[in-house]
Amino acid sequence: MAETTERPAGPGAGLMPRLRSRARSLFPGLLIAATVAMAARFLSLHHGAPVMLLALLLGMAFNFLTEEAEGRCVAGIEFASRTLLRLGxxxxxxxxxxxxxxxxxxxVVALTVAGVAGTIAMSLLLSRLVGRRARFALLTGGAVAICGASAALAISSVLPQGPTKERDTVFTVIGVTALSTVAMVAYPLVAAGLGLNDLQAGIFLGATIHDVAQVVGAGYSISQEAGDTATVVKLMRVALLVPVVVGLSLVFASRRDGAGRTPLPIPFFVLGFCALVALGSTGLVPEAVRQTVLEASRWCLVIAIAALGMKTSLKKLKDVGRSAVVVICGLTVALAVGVLAVIEAGLV
Known part of the structure; x- marks a missing residue:
């Protein structure tokens, strides 16, 4: 009788089963987060409400899915709120x-950089005066200064874990989104009342409104020139997300890893962001590909924020306190007044 010899398993022999097992564990949570994101997108397209805010609020209605530590959806929701967020x-x-x-x-570049730096510095000062922690100040200051909900999510992803981190992140997203919506309506009226020309109005809107979508809506409601200018100024603020996130990563790197390892000082998603900026600057990327990638980015962020909403309890959110509202509203008003002062002085 011939003997059968078993071949030794190769290094990747168990890879596929592990991947299938991982996919099965993530699928339920990812599916529910994606479903909530699609519902939010549908409502946003048909009723004009901010899609980020809708995804967050709808997600919070499904908080019960994350209350059980061993629930079927927990792993996928966690994956969406962290990995998809960074990818987006x-x-x-x-x-x-x-x-x-x-x-x-x-x-304009100097105004934008000064606005971002000044807003974050003021957030640290104002938060300290009202008894808030520095991490909350960095989260809200960065969101107001840079690009609203997207910045809040990016900054949150590099801050150390803490008992109030997710609650503060959700509050910041709700706050900056609500204030952006108000600004989209009110700031064009302010620009008209002050007699700003289209170029000045575009600079004002792009340098002060938190979220990109609201900047676009406000700018093009005035004119094509105002819209184009506002969009480019806003993208400059978005670009400043890189040094801010890198700086925070370096500051908190040792606190994120307590096992004696040396973590990567710059997160992979920031390196990816920089690489895509460089790639896009070459002009080699077809417009269709560029739009597809940006649409994928938007979907990743909406799914991530829906998942973040699922991890947030309304009961805990109310504990954030009035001082947090004072900080985020104060920063928004201060940024608008500061930019208007520079424009009125003729410095840009």
Whole structure:
């Protein structure tokens, strides 16, 4: 009788079963998060409400799915709120080019950088005065200064874990989205009342409104020139997300890893963001590909924020306190007043 010899398993022999097992564990949570995101997108398209805010609020209605530690949806929801979030932020890089930033001129670039730095510094000061922690200040200051909900999610992903981190992130997303919606309606009226020309109005809107979608809506409600200017200025603010996230990563790197390992000081998603900015600046990416990648980025962020909403309890959200509202509203008003002062002084 012939003997049968078993071949030794190769290094990748168990890879596929592990991948299938991982996919099965993630599928329920990813499916529910994607379903909520699609519902939010549908409502946004038909009723004009901010899709990020809708995804967050709808997701919060499914908080019960994450209350059980061993629930079937927990792993997928966690994956969506972290991994898809970082992927979405990385893909945003293809919407920004070095040429767009250079075309702004040194005055507008200086105003934008000063606005971001000044807003974050003021957030640290104001938060300390009202008894909030520095991590909350960085989260809200970065969201107001850079790009609203997207910045809040990106900054949250590199801050150390804490008992109030997710609650503060959700509050910040709700706050900046609500204030962006108000600004989209009110700021064009402010620009008209102050007699700003289309270029000045575009600079004002792009340098102050939190979310990209609201900047676009406000800018093009005035004119084509105002809309184009506002969009480019806003993209300059988005580009500043990279140094802010890198800086925070370096500051908190040792706190995120307590096992003695040396973590990567710059997160992979930030490197991906920078790589896509460089790639987009070459002009080699077809417009159809660029739009597809940016649409994928938007979907990743909407699914991630739906998942974040599922991890948030309304009962816990109310514990954030009035001082948090004071901080985020104060920063929004201060940024608008500061930019208007620079424009009225003729410095840009």
């Amino acid at each position: 932020v990385a893909l945003l890089g293809l919407g920004i080019t070095v040429q767009q930033i250079a075309a702004l001129g040194t005055g």
